[in-house]
Every structure is written in structure tokens, then in C-alpha cells.
Amino acid sequence: MDPFDDDLVEAGPDDRYFDYCLEPYEPRRPWRGKLRAESLLWAALRIADEREWLEAPLRAVSTAVGRDLVVWGLKWDGRRIGLELYFYDPRKEDAAATMTAVGRVLEPWMKLEPQVRESIPYFMASLEPSADAVRAGRLEAMRLYLAGERGHAGRSYRLDASGFELENTYRFFDPRRDIEDVLALARASVFVDYGDRRVLAQVLPPELMACRKVCIAKKRRADGVYFSGIDVEALAWFLRRHAWPGTLVEIVLRHRTRFEHVWFDVGVDVRTDATSGRIEFPKSSFYGTM
Amino acid sequence: MQTPEGRFEPTRFEELTITVGFRCHSACKFCIVREGMNDFRGVPLERFASLAADNARHRRYRRVVLTGGEVTLEPALFDYLAVARTGGFEHVRLQTNGRRLRDAQFARRLMEAGVDEFFVSLHGPDAATQDLVSEREGSFDEAWAGMCNLAAMGACLMTNTVMTSLNADRLADIVERVAPLRPVRMEFWYYLPMEDVEDRRDLLVPMAELAPRLRTALDRCVAHGIEAVVKYVPRCLLGEHGDRLDNAQPDVVIAEDFYEHYPKFSCLWEARCEHSEHCLGLHHPYVHKYGWEQDLLVPQPRTRPWRAPTWGPAAPVDRPGRRHLPVHPDERAEGHAPWRALVEGVAERHGARLAEVLLQRRACVFRFEIGDGGVDVVLTARSENGPALVRTASFDVHYRNPSGADREACIALVRDAARAIATRDPGGMRLEARKGLVGAEARRSAAR
Numbered sequence: 001m002d003p004f005d006d007d008l009v010e011a012g013p014d015d016r017y018f019d020y021c022l023e024p025y026e027p028r029r030p031w032r033g034k035l036r037a038e039s040l041l042w043a044a045l046r047i048a049d050e051r052e053w054l055e056a057p058l059r060a061v062s063t064a065v066g067r068d069l070v071v072w073g074l075k076w077d078g079r080r081i082g083l084e085l086y087f088y089d090p091r092k093e094d095a096a097a098t099m100t101a102v103g104r105v106l107e108p109w110m111k112l113e114p115q116v117r118e119s120i121p122y123f124m125a126s127l128e129p130s131a132d133a134v135r136a137g138r139l140e141a142m143r144l145y146l147a148g149e150r151g152h153a154g155r156s157y158r159l160d161a162s163g164f165e166l167e168n169t170y171r172f173f174d175p176r177r178d179i180e181d182v183l184a185l186a187r188a189s190v191f192v193d194y195g196d197r198r199v200l201a202q203v204l205p206p207e208l209m210a211c212r213k214v215c216i217a218k219k220r221r222a223d224g225v226y227f228s229g230i231d232v233e234a235l236a237w238f239l240r241r242h243a244w245p246g247t248l249v250e251i252v253l254r255h256r257t258r259f260e261h262v263w264f265d266v267g268v269d270v271r272t273d274a275t276s277g278r279i280e281f282p283k284s285s286f287y288g289t290m
Numbered sequence: 291m292q293t294p295e296g297r298f299e300p301t302r303f304e305e306l307t308i309t310v311g312f313r314c315h316s317a318c319k320f321c322i323v324r325e326g327m328n329d330f331r332g333v334p335l336e337r338f339a340s341l342a343a344d345n346a347r348h349r350r351y352r353r354v355v356l357t358g359g360e361v362t363l364e365p366a367l368f369d370y371l372a373v374a375r376t377g378g379f380e381h382v383r384l385q386t387n388g389r390r391l392r393d394a395q396f397a398r399r400l401m402e403a404g405v406d407e408f409f410v411s412l413h414g415p416d417a418a419t420q421d422l423v424s425e426r427e428g429s430f431d432e433a434w435a436g437m438c439n440l441a442a443m444g445a446c447l448m449t450n451t452v453m454t455s456l457n458a459d460r461l462a463d464i465v466e467r468v469a470p471l472r473p474v475r476m477e478f479w480y481y482l483p484m485e486d487v488e489d490r491r492d493l494l495v496p497m498a499e500l501a502p503r504l505r506t507a508l509d510r511c512v513a514h515g516i517e518a519v520v521k522y523v524p525r526c527l528l529g530e531h532g533d534r535l536d537n538a539q540p541d542v543v544i545a546e547d548f549y550e551h552y553p554k555f556s557c558l559w560e561a562r563c564e565h566s567e568h569c570l571g572l573h574h575p576y577v578h579k580y581g582w583e584q585d586l587l588v589p590q591p592r593t594r595p596w597r598a599p600t601w602g603p604a605a606p607v608d609r610p611g612r613r614h615l616p617v618h619p620d621e622r623a624e625g626h627a628p629w630r631a632l633v634e635g636v637a638e639r640h641g642a643r644l645a646e647v648l649l650q651r652r653a654c655v656f657r658f659e660i661g662d663g664g665v666d667v668v669l670t671a672r673s674e675n676g677p678a679l680v681r682t683a684s685f686d687v688h689y690r691n692p693s694g695a696d697r698e699a700c701i702a703l704v705r706d707a708a709r710a711i712a713t714r715d716p717g718g719m720r721l722e723a724r725k726g727l728v729g730a731e732a733r734r735s736a737a738r
Contacts, residue, residue, distance in 0.1 A: 206292065206578075209558075210554075
């Protein structure tokens with residue numbers, strides 16, 4: 001038996017399907033007998049040797065906030081897999097989804113050190129729990145996401161002991177109907193040199209532009225591009241393109257017919273390397289809910 | 291086009307392609323089944339016989355296309371042709387490299403066996419070009435002799451040129467060379483890399499270089515009165531020849547995993563362009579090599595709202611030599627008669643009109659117009675527990691896209707149509723979810 005079979009979680013009749021903005025969607029295909037996207041979360045944490053440290057706090061958070069209502073993001077910088085959890089409550093309706101409440105849930109494993117003023121109108125917040133954080137018994141930072149603009153857009157602030165710092169701004173688009181806006185915002189870049197006509201296709205590859213939503217982010221050290229609503233074949237292409245650990249790619253491929261009902265979300269940080277002039281992707285990520 | 295929902299490409303659902311075998315005596319550099327030659331199995335004769343028998347009953351396909359590999363190398367080819375004659379097909383097309391047709395007696399036997407359309411590969415105007423492409427010395431001379439034989443016999447000759455970096459500057463010369471043979475049609479297909487997606491063979495030619503040469507070749511076709519068809523080139527690059535774009539492909543029976551490697555297409559201007567339902571844009575290997583060409587491609591502004599596709603468009607009847615003539619209403623009405631009969635009289639009872647019958651691979655769509663709106667009644671293959679308005683002997687019946695002010699009239703029409711289909715469905719009408727070869731039956735090695 002494959003050790004990773006333990007990580008596979010079957011889809012159930014009460015599952016709800018959300019994208020990484022916690023917007024609901026209809027599964028692409030019938031889900032019966034198939035797998036929840038969180039199977040890949042557990043497999044990735046096992047590959048990163050972090051599962052034993054993180055499983056208990058993650059399950060506690062999921063129980064407190066609600067099944068399927070916690071968004072997870074797995075990040076890969078070519079060396080290690082990292083995790084970020086996202087909590088949405090744009091209307092401030094759910095006391096369990098505030099950072100103060102999530103911090104209380106996590107406290108047995110890691111103390112959330114920054115104290116957030118809950119009157120800040122954040123619609124989303126995120127944390128980066130890790131084995132190191134559990135070993136240290138504390139989480140030093142969180143992120144808050146605020147809107148306030150027309151359309152589907154926002155900006156994120158990092159909060160730690162030194163205070164708030166603006167980290168990025170971002171905007172969502174329909175990749176087909178809003179294509180002029182996508183191109184305009186993507187090309188308005190200090191980090192990516194679009195002089196070579198092939199660069200645009202590297203940043204917006206056709207395999208991922210067949211998505212449901214695209215998001216362009218402007219960050220402090222790179223641009224970010226996110227593709228929401230891709231199928232498992234595109235996810236596998238994405239993971240291979242960004243050289244994720246082969247074991248994880250194999251799991252996706254081996255079980256691809258059992259992930260065919262899921263829309264996945266992926267993203268990259270992108271910039272032009274000043275020395276070589278080549279496009280580089282210092283970070284890639286994919287998302288699901290648990 | 292590739293969308294979140296999948297691939298949507300125009301398909302000629304009235305045409306069935308049978309991959310007879312996967313052996314070839316040429317080795318064209320661009321071949322989409324070079325590796326498949328070592329592995330794929332052709333469609334077994336008994337499988338084709340079953341499809342033909344089904345077609346004889348339900349007249350789903352008007353044309354059968356036999357292809358390979360090189361179909362003329364198939365020892366049982368005349369058995370396949372005998373089966374084709376029993377299948378109720380109006381046309382039998384042979385897709386061939388033409389080399390064996392140099393034997394006039396063999397070519398005549400093929401005609402006598404029922405082949406009425408020869409679709410012959412021609413990738414250069416001379417031996418130097420074509421033999422370089424086919425990697426077989428003498429292949430051009432043999433194919434040319436074969437085409438001359440067909441012309442002498444008065445056969446329906448069509449040519450197919452795959453456009454690569456090896457022949458992009460010879461397209462007009464190809465037209466000039468073949469024009470004296472009076473081909474009914476010349477087709478020009480942009481190269482689809484399936485096994486060399488990174489184009490290590492350097493066969494992909496940039497559209498900016500290809501397009502003017504292709505337009506010149508199309509001008510020559512017009513001058514010679516030869517019908518021309520283009521595939522896989524963005525329509526906006528064809529200038530006044532835009533209506534020669536026809537990306538439709540038939541229903542193909544082949545190893546299913548063939549399509550896992552089949553290039554996907556996209557265009558950044560999909561939602562902007564009037565022609566995006568039928569123009570595919572650029573294939574992904576091209577985009578990776580040369581970029582999106584977002585400045586070269588110029589969308590024609592849409593006159594109707596763009597909707598994300600949920601069904602692939604069905605291509606119209608293919609009529610070699612008559613492509614640009616309007617289709618006579620009687621000719622359209624004849625199509626798919628047994629399918630049309632399922633709802634005969636329904637529209638009239640409701641003051642409606644059956645505007646179209648779209649017989650697709652996985653669905654039959656009856657498109658009704660009623661009042662200021664309409665509704666589609668859709669048949670899919672019968673399931674045991676899938677959602678359906680009504681389940682008949684062969685089908686699950688659904689409806690979609692009801693529109694117009696009189697919703698009650700729409701509902702009454704759908705109910706009547708569902709009743710009529712349930713009553714008239716004889717059972718056994720085929721809407722297969724999967725028609726290709728899968729698993730061991732698809733593989734030569736596994737079949738041993």
C-alpha cells in the first residue's frame with residue numbers, strides 16, 4: 001500500500017465547494033467516489049515532514065471555523081513547501097472567523113503574537129503555520145486583506161511586532177471578457193520586462209488562461225499572477241512546470257480521475273532576472289479548502 | 291478553443307474517420323502519429339462493421355474517411371471498403387500519401403470499390419521539397435504519378451498540404467504545380483506538433499512569415515478556380531480569404547489517448563472576436579514558442595454577445611467543390627432523417643419552428659424557435675441514474691436555454707417533444723460517450 005493513501009480523503013455528500021476566494025462553485029463532474037482537494041494538503045505536508053506537527057492545529061481550526069470554510073495555500077520556492085491558511089468573513093458575521101478567535105483555537109500549539117484590532121474592516125486574514133512555529137510555540141505575523149475599491153480587488157498588510165506594512169495590491173478579472181485590463185495591468189510592471197514578445201505567454205500561459213478568474217497582484221519584490229478555476233490536468237501541468245516535488249506530482253497524476261470534479265486555484269510570483277534577462281518564478285502556490 | 295470547461299472545436303458530426311492501420315512507408319517530419327506508428331492499433335474490421343451497420347439503420351454519418359498510417363498499405367483495405375459500401379455512407383474518402391496510386395490499376399480498383407474522394411498529401415511542389423519532408427527519396431514522384439492517374443480517371447482529387455518551415459515559402463508553387471490536374475479542393479493545414487511540443491525539429495513557422503505566403507497561395511487557388519480550405523491559422527490573418535477557414539474535423543475512431551496529446555488552442559481575443567466560435571486562434575505549442583501574437587491578431591468586433599461555450603459548434607456539411615454555394619434547404623432537411631423524425635410534427639403543433647438538428651458526438655440537439663424566443667431539447671445517451679427530464683429507450687432527454695416572453699409555450703413544446711421522442715425512439719440509437727479505442731484494443735503491442 002502506498003503510504004500516501006492515508007492522506008486521501010473521500011468526497012462526501014455534505015461537502016461544499018469553494019474557490020480560494022471562498023466563492024461557491026458547482027463541482028465540475030459528479031463527486032461520488034472521488035477525493036477532496038485537501039488530500040493534496042495532507043500529502044504535501046507529509047512530503048514536507050510537517051504533517052505530524054500541523055495536523056492537530058489544522059483540524060482544530062477547521063472544526064472551529066467550519067468544514068470547507070478554511071482556504072489553504074501550499075507554496076513552493078524550489079526548496080521547501082510552505083503553508084498559508086486564509087479565513088474569510090467579509091461581513092464580519094462569524095465570530096469564529098476573526099483572527100482573535102482563530103488565535104485562541106491555535107493557542108495550545110502556537111500563540112498568535114500580533115493582536116489585531118477587530119474594528120479594522122478586513123474581509124480576510126491569513127496565517128502561515130509551520131512545524132517551526134509549533135516548535136517555537138508562536139506565530140509572529142499575520143496578514144490582513146482590505147477592499148474598499150470598486151470591483152473585485154484588495155490589498156494586503158503584514159502585521160507583526162513592528163506594526164503594519166503594505167505588502168501587495170491585487171485585482172481579479174474575467175480572463176476573456178476583461179482581457180484588455182488583464183494585459184494593461186500585467187504589463188504595468190517594474191519587475192517584468194515584456195520587451196520580448198514571448199514573455200507575455202510565459203506570464204500568462206495558455207494552459208492557465210483557460211481558467212475562470214485571473215488575478216494580477218503587485219508586490220514588493222515581484223508581480224503575482226493567480227489563476228482560479230483550473231482542472232486537475234492544468235494543475236498537474238502547473239506543478240511540473242514549477243518543479244514541485246515529484247512525489248506530489250505523481251499523486252496528482254495517479255489520482256487525476258478522482259480529482260476531476262475540483263476546480264483548483266494556482267499562482268506565481270514572477271519577475272525578470274536582472275542578470276540573465278530571463279523570466280523567473282521565485283514562488284508558486286496552489287489552493288484548496290478544508 | 292480551450293476553456294475552463296474543456297476543448298471546443300468545430301466538429302463535422304456527419305463525417306466519421308476510421309483509422310485503419312498505423313504503418314507507413316513515408317516518415318513525414320510533421321506526422322502527428324510518428325510515435326503512434328509503433329504502438330497504435332487500427333480499428334478492427336469487425337468494429338467498423340458494427341459502426342457501419344449502425345449507420346445503415348440510423349444514417350448518422352454521410353461520409354466515412356479511411357485513414358492511417360498509410361491506408362493503402364493495409365492488406366484488408368478492400369474488406370474495409372466492402373463494409374463501407376454497406377454502411378449507408380454517401381461518400382467514401384481515402385486519406386493517403388498517394389504513393390501506391392502510381393499503380394493505375396490499383397487506383398482504379400479503389401474507385402470501383404467505392405472510393406469517390408481521394409485526399410492526397412502534397413507537401414512540396416517538387417521532389418526536393420516533398421522528399422525532404424517525407425524523408426523518403428522518390429516519394430514525390432510516386433505521389434505525383436498517383437495524382438496524375440486520379441486526374442486521368444476523372445476522380446475527385448483533393449490535396450492536403452501541412453504547412454511547416456520546410457515548405458512555407460513554396461505554397462504558391464504547390465498550387466501552380468497541381469493546378470493542371472484540376473483538383474476539386476486544396477487544403478492547407480498549419481502544423482500540429484503532438485510529439486515534439488517544444489518544436490525541437492523547428493517546424494513551426496511564425497505566423498507573420500506564413501500568413502502573406504499563404505494568402506498568395508490562396509490568391510492562386512482563386513485564379514485557378516480551385517476551392518481552398520485552411521485549418522489552424524487564425525482567421526484574421528487570412529485577409530479576404532477568411533471564409534476559407536474551416537477548422538472542423540470529423541468524428542474520429544482512434545486510440546482515445548491520442549487526444550491527450552492533441553494540441554489545444556487559445557486566443558486572447560476570444561471574447562472580442564466575431565469569429566471565435568469557429569476560429570481556434572493559436573495552438574499552445576505555438577504560443578509557447580512565439581507568444582500570443584496579441585498585436586498581430588486583430589479581432590473583428592462582435593456583433594452579438596460572447597458566451598462561454600458549453601457545446602462545441604457543429605460544422606456544416608462538407609461538399610467538395612461546392613463549399614461556397616448555399617446549401618439547398620432540401621439537402622439540409624435530408625440530413626439525419628431518423629433523428630429528425632423523433633420530433634416530426636412537434637414544432638408545427640405549437641406554432642414553432644425546428645430551426646436546427648445538431649447531431650454531436652455525445653448529444654443530439656433539437657433547436658426550436660417559438661415566438662420571440664426558443665428552447666433546445668437535448669438528447670444524451672441513456673443513463674440509469676443521471677438527471678433527465680425523461681428517459682427513453684436510447685436517451686436521457688433534457689432541455690436548455692429557454693428564452694422568450696411566453697415561458698408556458700416553451701414548457702408545452704418541451705413536454706410534447708419529450709413525449710414524442712419517448713414514443714418514437716426505437717432503441718439502439720447511438721450517442722456514445724466514448725467511441726475510440728481504449729486499453730489493450732488500442733495498442734498493437736498489447737494486442738499481440
